[in-house]
Amino acid sequence: MNPVKVLVIFILGLILQLTIADKVAIAGAKPDFLIVILVALALNRNVIAAVIIGFSLGFIQDLASPAFLGMNAFAKSLIAYGIARIGGEYLPHNILYFIALIFSxxxxxxxxxxxxVYSFSFTNVLGSFFRYSLLTAVYSALLGGVLYILVFGLGMIGVVRQRSRIE
Amino acid sequence: MQFLAFLFDKHLDKTVLVAVLVVSLVFLNLPEASKVNKAKVVTSFLLYPVNKVSRYFASVEELRQENTDLKRMVATLYHERERLLQFRDERNRLRKLLGFKEDSFYRFMPCEVIANSSERFLHSVVVDRGKVDGVKVGMAVVDYRGLVGRVIEVFPHSARVMLINNKSCSVSCIDKRSRVVGILEWERGNLFSLEYVGSSEDVRPQDTLITSGFGKLFPKGFTVGTIFHVADEKGGLARKVSAVAFSDLNKLEELFIVVGGRKWEENEIYDELEKLSRKKSGVK
Incomplete structure (x- = not known):
């Protein structure tokens, strides 16, 4: 996938995150479209490309709310590294692992x-984690599952086929 | 060299990761003002389409809300209209019983101001409707707030409107609340004085002035302005009543020429509204 396509997907993800996420929130938990995109893009890529994609996606997200510029870039670079390392080498490519990867x-x-955000304040971090993060993770993972079925089920992107061909 | 080879040949992936993490941490540790400024510069270019689309979706949401509100308003207006039609019929019956002449309400022709006058005290504007559109000398001109003036010259495709803030224009007005009659004359800016009001007449600040229809220069019932100051002249027989026009006569853009009356029975606007709503609901 060329960089322009990746950038277009980033921007689409960001638009979804900025426009729809708030409207489909359940009990304060919004689906994280960007993570879903990151997992989808990092999964079938080499580690360096995945890290660069993670960093760029996070950085673009940071630009939208610059108070913590660098935070999402940091987090998403690490996640992309992990996904490209573990996902590419050890995990079979199916919907359950895709969902599990998004959740994690x-x-x-x-x-x-x-x-x-909370400057390592354990109580605040723990409170928000249990209040929002778990539900967000479940929500995003299910959304990822639906997208997985839509994309691979309809054969719109040949990631699976491409991978199986490589294997 | 060996160290570089170790970094870039053997562990390139880890080196890239560490590099981006370090860059992220540097960004994270920048002072907040600097972060925001830098982000603003980048976002103004990069995120412009994203913001544009976000705003579009936000405006769609607003439009949906507005549509719901308008539907509610239309429903209320229909209900109100039914009530008014009953009043209208009753009123017509009573007027007939009393032997009154049938009265009408007005037909408006929208027009736009295309030129202003350059004279300081003889204020007038030129509008983009003329003889071919059916405009005639003497027709009253209003905007959505109230009376503005009347047509004094008609050309084939345009017409000159003398504004009420013209020294040679006087408007016969009635106090909407107390029905006291006076003549409105321009003083300066948007300010007017209501002349010939007796010292015992009941006029108060906040009262609305409407055209009286006396003299047939202006049709009856158009709002003109509001009274903001009433003072008794020492030993005088009249009161000094100051008023301000509803329309901003220095910033006129879209106006309506009152081209004639129409009978109460002609429900053109309501009929059109009904047609639209039937069309929408699929009822023929």
């Missing part, structure tokens, strides 16, 4: 973000 990615992203 949201939790890691939130743990890092909450620690930065």
């Amino acid at each position: 990615a949201v939790l890691i992203n939130d743990i890092i973000s909450l620690n930065v």
Whole structure:
């Protein structure tokens, strides 16, 4: 996938995050479209490309709310590294692992973000984590599952096929 | 060299990760004002389409809300209209019983101001409707707030409107509350004085002035302005009544020429509204 396509996907994700996420929030938990995109993009890529994608996606997200500039870039670079490392080498490519990856990615992203936002205040981090992060992770993971079925079920993107061909 | 080879050949992925993490931490530790300023510069270019689309979606939401409100308002107006139609019929029956002449309400032709006068005390404007549109000398001109003036010259495709803030224009007005009659004359800016009001007449600040229809220069019932000051002249028989016009006569843009009356029975606007709502609901 060329960088322009990746940038277009970033921007689409950001638009979804800025426009729709608030409207479909359940009990204060918003789906994290950007994490879903990050997992989808990092999964079938080499580690360096995945890290650069993670950093860029996080940085663009940071630009939208610059008070913690660098926070999302940091978190998403780490997540992208992890996904490209673990996902690419050890995990089979199916919907359950995709959902599990999104779930974990949201939790890691939130743990890092909450620690930065609350300056490592354990009580605040823990409170927000249990109040919002878990539900957000479940919500995003289910959304990722739906997207996975839509995309691969309809054969719109040949990631799975491409991967199986490579294997 | 060996160290660089170790970093970039053997552990390039980890090196890249560490590099981006360090960059992220540097950004994170920048002073807040500097972060915001830097982000503003980048976002103004990069996130412009995103903001544009976000705003579009936000405006769609607002429009949906506005549409709901308007539907509610239309429903209320229909209900109100039914009530008014009953009053109208009753009023017509009573007027007939009393032998009154049938009265009418007005037909408006929208027009736009295309030129202003350059004279300081003889204020007038030129509008983009003329003889071919059916405009005639003497027709009253209003805007959505109230009376503005009347047509004094008609050209094929335009017409000159003498404004009420013209020294040679006087408007016969009635106090809407107390029905006291007076002649409105321009003083300065948007300020007017209501002349020939007796010292015992009941006029108060905040009262609304409407055209009286006396003299047939202006049709009856158009709002003109509001009284803001009433003073008794020492030993005088009249009161000094100051008023301000509803329309901002120095900033006129869209106006309506009162081209004639129409009968109460002609429900053109309501009929059109009904047609629209039927069309929308699919009822023929």
